[in-house]
């Protein structure tokens with residue numbers, strides 16, 4: 001296997017496009033994305049544009065499929081079809097200048113927590129980025145009424161979803177999926193993967209007994225120490241998809 005040692009400072013410009021393709025492939029391999037869902041990256045710090053594939057299954061995305069979008073969800077200089085839910089990304093980037101990358105997924109273990117009263121909380125040290133008091137759930141019927149298809153297909157719903165996320169790292173979307181945000185592609189991919197892992201752990205723990213969740217202090221400390229290892233995970237996963245992504249990095 002190719003050895004990959006990417007630093008966050010290397011993920012800019014043309015490399016950002018390549019690494020976004022890698023993020024798509026990694027998230028498919030890790031079971032976070034399947035035929036649906038998407039991952040995006042802000043074009044540069046402070047930019048009001050972001051990179052996102054055209055409307056395509058994440059496992060098929062190549063460099064040529066990546067399009068530039070503005071914060072109204074308009075695709076720049078490209079007339080190929082865009083994702084219906086690109087407004088999720090646009091409105092989060094608008095509201096959160098700190099966010100450099102967004103994942104929207106329907107990953108299977110997380111969705112059940114969006115439809116029950118039991119809050120989704122961190123049970124493992126790798127998931128200290130989750131809100132220890134409970135992950136917010138975006139209730140789309142509060143904004144779209146009771147006849148929607150649950151999809152976030154316009155800027156207003158994207159803005160409502162971004163409001164539900166607030167200053168957090170993850171939000172659930174009732175009966176649909178979740179979003180994760182981060183300050184880099186490696187960080188958001190790490191968070192999306194460990195959101196799914198935490199969901200399985202919380203469910204399994206609940207079958208055995210009453211889970212003891214990470215305290216607020218533990219979550220904060222774990223997020224500071226373990227979260228800093230996101231690049232280590234990225235480099236392992238990145239090497240696994242090196243052949244799919246190509247060698248232009």
Ligand SMILES: [Zn+2]
Nearest residue numbers: 085104176177
């Ligand atoms: Zn969706």
